[in-house]
Amino acid sequence: MSFYPLLVELHGRACVVIGGGVVGERKVEGLLAVGADVTVVSPDLTPGLRALSESARIRHVARAYRHGDLAGAALAFTALDDAAATAAVAAEARERAVWLNAADDPTHCSFILPAVVRRGALTVAVASGGATPALTRALRDYLEASLGPEWGTLAELAAEARRELRAAGRVADGGTWRRALASDVRALIVEDRLDEARRQLRARLEMPA
Numbered sequence: 001m002s003f004y005p006l007l008v009e010l011h012g013r014a015c016v017v018i019g020g021g022v023v024g025e026r027k028v029e030g031l032l033a034v035g036a037d038v039t040v041v042s043p044d045l046t047p048g049l050r051a052l053s054e055s056a057r058i059r060h061v062a063r064a065y066r067h068g069d070l071a072g073a074a075l076a077f078t079a080l081d082d083a084a085a086t087a088a089v090a091a092e093a094r095e096r097a098v099w100l101n102a103a104d105d106p107t108h109c110s111f112i113l114p115a116v117v118r119r120g121a122l123t124v125a126v127a128s129g130g131a132t133p134a135l136t137r138a139l140r141d142y143l144e145a146s147l148g149p150e151w152g153t154l155a156e157l158a159a160e161a162r163r164e165l166r167a168a169g170r171v172a173d174g175g176t177w178r179r180a181l182a183s184d185v186r187a188l189i190v191e192d193r194l195d196e197a198r199r200q201l202r203a204r205l206e207m208p209a
Contacts (some may be wrong), residue, residue: 003112003129018065018089019079020045021037023103025135027077028058028154030113041069049147065089070098075111079103106130120152150189154181157189157201164207172205180204 013036017027018043028049031038039059040049053060061069065085071075072091078089078100090108093100100110104163106129114125124143128136158181165172172180180201188197199209 002125005114005125007123007125007126008075009034010074012037013074014039015077016041016070016073016087017076017077017079018042018078018080019049019103020044020060021079025049025076027079027103030056034149036075041065044147067092070096071191073098076100077103078108104137117143117147118152119147119149120155122155138167142188148190153185153189153194154197159199161202161205161207165205177207 001022003204007068010031011034015031015036015038017024017031017038017040020040021044024040024042025048028038028040032052038057039061040053041063042049043063045053045060049058049060051059053134065080065088067088070089073096076089076093076098078086078102080086083105085169086105086108090100090102091111094100099110101111101113106112111173112127112130114127116126117124117140117184124147126139126143127135158177161180182204185197185200187201202209
């Protein structure tokens, strides 16, 4: 299977998670982190999911999956140990054109979740098309150790400069941005010389300090 990589804006959009176990809880946490409107369908919940339900951060449908549970969903997730139930969810997802991620069952997935490293606004995603999750996790762990918090700060400085350039009706080309974001600017951030890093970046973009 081949998957097209993209990032999806889910703030306020309806997402359904079928299954209230540990895997389902991880899916819910990721969805809540981006502001999705989450419903969990499951007879039982982990303590963590129960707390989220009791605080009204998620909706809980306290029963097993039924056809119709995906109505209105933007995305759906299954985290079940029941192959027949997963196949039924997948059939409804196809019927309603709802994208589905089925945990540990790539044949029923219309999308998969990459391993992710976040540094502020910067997101680095790693995927193997479902072929080798262990390698994906290993590479994610490597990037987690390699990419320090300075990358998040650099992303903030670059975003700030880009907004000002656009407001002024200017565009910097790729070579100019590469020079502006060079390793010496990142080193200044590591040394906690943030003002100097900002001045260097803006000077290379020919912007006022």
